[in-house]
Amino acid sequence: MDVVDELLANNLDFARSLPERHLDVEPRRRLAIVTCMDSRLDVFAALGLLDGEAHVLRNAGGVITDDVIRSLAVSQRRLGTRAVMLIHHTDCGMSKLTDDGFRSELEQATGVAPAFAIESFTDVDANVRQSVLRVRRSPFLLHRDAVRGFVYDVDSHSLREIHVPVEA
Numbered sequence: 001m002d003v004v005d006e007l008l009a010n011n012l013d014f015a016r017s018l019p020e021r022h023l024d025v026e027p028r029r030r031l032a033i034v035t036c037m038d039s040r041l042d043v044f045a046a047l048g049l050l051d052g053e054a055h056v057l058r059n060a061g062g063v064i065t066d067d068v069i070r071s072l073a074v075s076q077r078r079l080g081t082r083a084v085m086l087i088h089h090t091d092c093g094m095s096k097l098t099d100d101g102f103r104s105e106l107e108q109a110t111g112v113a114p115a116f117a118i119e120s121f122t123d124v125d126a127n128v129r130q131s132v133l134r135v136r137r138s139p140f141l142l143h144r145d146a147v148r149g150f151v152y153d154v155d156s157h158s159l160r161e162i163h164v165p166v167e168a
């Protein structure tokens with residue numbers, strides 16, 4: 001069976017097992033989370049989050065790209081969120097490639113150099129700091145004071161906070 005067909009069968013069971021309900025489009029905890037697409041991080045389970053409580057934005061590395069800022073701008077300006085939680089993690093796939101190497105791989109395979117930044121990294125703590133600063137410095141966001149960054153350990157399941165001093 002195709003993998004998506006398997007998931008469709010799961011969804012039938014899921015939908016049948018729950019009563020119908022309607023939650024507000026505005027996240028109840030007024031929180032947006034930006035994290036990696038890593039398959040080992042179950043954001044809802046790891047944080048005790050429920051449906052309807054937070055926005056969860058994911059990409060390779062959990063990095064703050066223009067598209068993440070776009071989503072955070074909508075999240076804060078239209079959907080009422082205030083706090084931003086950034087979660088990077090140990091053993092990330094983005095630390096196993098380099099910007100130059102992956103860029104030339106894409107260019108050699110296709111004849112086209114990508115217009116986007118690859119955003120690989122070697123030091124996860126430094127990458128969290130960089131991401132916190134990108135959020136704090138974005139002029140498009142309404143709330144930039146309540147942004148905190150963390151590293152999730154994919155083996156121990158625990159979070160470690162990376163403290164980033166507020167600039168004067």
Ligand SMILES: [Zn+2]
Nearest residue numbers: 036038092093
């Ligand atoms: Zn990752």
